Amino acid sequence: MTEQRIGIIDIGSNSIRLVVYERTAQGAHRVIDGSKRAARLSEQIDERGNVPETAISELVDMMNHFRLICAHHRTGYIRTVATAAIRNAANRDDVLRRIEDEAGLRVELLSGEEEAAYGFLGMINSMDITDGFLIDIGGGSTEVSLFRDRTLVQSVSFPFGCVNLTRRFAPKGVLADEDLRALEAYVEEAVGKESWISWSPDLPLVGVGGTIRALGKVHQAHVKYTFQSHHNYPIAGDEVDALFEQTRKLPLDKRRKLPGLSKDRVDIIVPGIAIARALYKAARSSHYVVCGTGLRDGLFYDTRFPEQPRQTDVLAYSVSNLAALHPAMPRQHVAQVNRSAMQLLESLRHDQPLPERAWLWLDTASSLFRIGASIDYYEYAKHTFYLMINSQLFGLSHRELLICAAVASYKSRNRAKLLAASFRPILDDHDVQLISLLGTLLQLAVALDRSETQAISRLDVAVDGAKLLLSATRAEGALAVERKEVDGLADDFKKVWGLTPHLTVPHLR
Structure with missing residues (x-):
């Protein structure tokens, strides 16, 4: 299915719905329009088991209305299905024929x-x-x-x-x-x-x-x-x-x-x-x-991806789709930050007890932390939080989604406390500590590519007493911007992790 826009019409027994999906130039999918009309078709079935003439006429009018909405969006393909009310109606063939003849829509009659x-x-x-x-x-x-x-x-x-x-x-x-x-x-x-x-x-x-x-x-x-x-x-x-x-x-x-x-x-x-x-x-x-x-949604996946409609990794797919909906995000920089964040977490996993799925949360947060810049760069953290909790980011519980969004938009421990307070009891004091640990790791990973040039191609990480030694063993230039950013984060990082980060470039010695 190559059409840019797909319309799905569901003629249900209680309500009739239209959803229009769009595939963006970057390959992402999103809903761009939707409409719902209460019909109560199963309530209108007469004593002979028929959908009455008035209900058929109203249904045809509704189908024409939905078809015009789809035409307005230049929808390339409209898939229309009907369920129990039409399926069980004695005059179902007449209903389906009327819709096709008078609204130009062929209806699939779904079995149970x-x-x-x-x-x-x-x-x-x-x-x-x-x-x-x-x-x-x-x-x-x-x-x-x-x-x-x-x-x-x-x-x-x-x-x-x-x-x-x-x-x-x-x-x-x-x-x-x-x-x-x-x-x-x-x-x-x-x-x-x-x-x-x-x-x-x-x-x-x-x-x-x-x-x-x-x-x-x-x-x-x-x-x-x-x-x-x-x-x-x-x-x-x-x-x-x-x-x-x-x-x-x-x-x-x-x-x-x-x-x-x-x-x-x-x-x-x-x-x-x-x-x-x-x-x-x-x-x-x-x-x-x-x-x-x-x-x-199932009809959409079956229509768009007929060869493999079922996703094998729900979270990975939705993270990729959400990132693609914000093409202004600097992909190479985000990929570099993601790699650095996961390396830092691997190196420090013995220093703090973290939940098993903390890896998944940091991976998600570090893949999406810049999507808010598509609204406003200067306030991108707060917009990232809003977009993450209000988008179709699947595969996470409500608590996990809030944690991921809080880590992606992390600024300080005090801000994390205020955020958690507004979402109690879903988030608690333990979650504030967790958000601070992962959030400061993400901040440090961002600092390591502050110039957004991916200058560090190899980073060695080691703990020496109260120091977190970051050695850029393969790097282009002196990393002056990155070293200054890391130094600027040092105090806040130490408060959370008990370690002071130091970035060095061995070949400059």
Whole structure:
């Protein structure tokens, strides 16, 4: 697929979405436009199982609207798919024909298994997770998949979702005790026919789709979570149960004011969470994890990279993609800083106890520390922090992402303290020390190429008492700029590491 822009249209049972992806001149990918319309198609199915004429006409109008948005962006390829509501409709052939004839879009009708596979692809390319269950609670269907060693093992699509179960058990959006028991019994009976769901206890239940994202947003608002990202957000099972009961007991007028809950989910959120709880219980899961990617992302990867849609290293890919989105970054300088930072960490690993993944964090930070200069060079550190925590930097927990961004933008220990204070309890005092250790290493690595000429081609590092000896055994020139920068950092480095760095150029002696 060589088109510069790709449009993905997902005709879901609850909502219809468009996402436009762009491939930049540097080969990076990003979303440049998106649109969502609430449709509630599975709610409109009539007693004969048909999508009514009014709903078809509205759908065609929406498709034409999305096609015009794609045309505005000169989108080279539009991939349109439909899921449960159309899949299960008695007049589905007529619906698909109308969309093709009147909107010029050929629609792929995804099977439940295909829907699960694309959802899995979107999730696995955005999370560093090995084993678990994946659930996608849509409006008219729910997909459940088991994955092991990052590979899809088994999946099933159930013919129920948050919209059609709301219609059946909570027509006014209120799920009474008796109706809840009936809903749970209905889900449990269907799930019980898939015995493999109960064979792998104590695995995380990863959720994609609007229901689980809404659950994550409401929970974050409830606990006053200090980091506004719902992707890769874990929630304990008992906390979901407590939040479910609180939300279920709220009348609709008060539920509309619930922080974090969008207005188009006020009536369907409770039945949706009820489905999630029933599946959590059946799978005997360890905890929930909210995933911000899913079906549309999987369709994009399958379209753009048909030969190898699944990424082998999620973090490395997203770091490379984010760096490519900021082409003004001096690549040779950043590569030199990255090499020096990792060499310094290797040389000093016995001087300070560091977590095993500290290598990964410094590698990430030293690869991205200059992306903020694309906004403003003089304030690039703060812009780097903002860009890192608000971009698709996958494969890290929230704590790890904040640590990486803090290291990449490190200025001083006091600044690290202030930053950690604004993200408590995700970051604590121990993390301040960790950020300071890695941040000063990165500062020293930057100082060693301050002229941005990559003048040092070989650096020997040794510890002699309270001195950190940096010997540029292969270097061009006297490194006057670098030596002055290292001297300027010496006091701050000593406060954190207990070592005073000294840069020498042996051939000048």
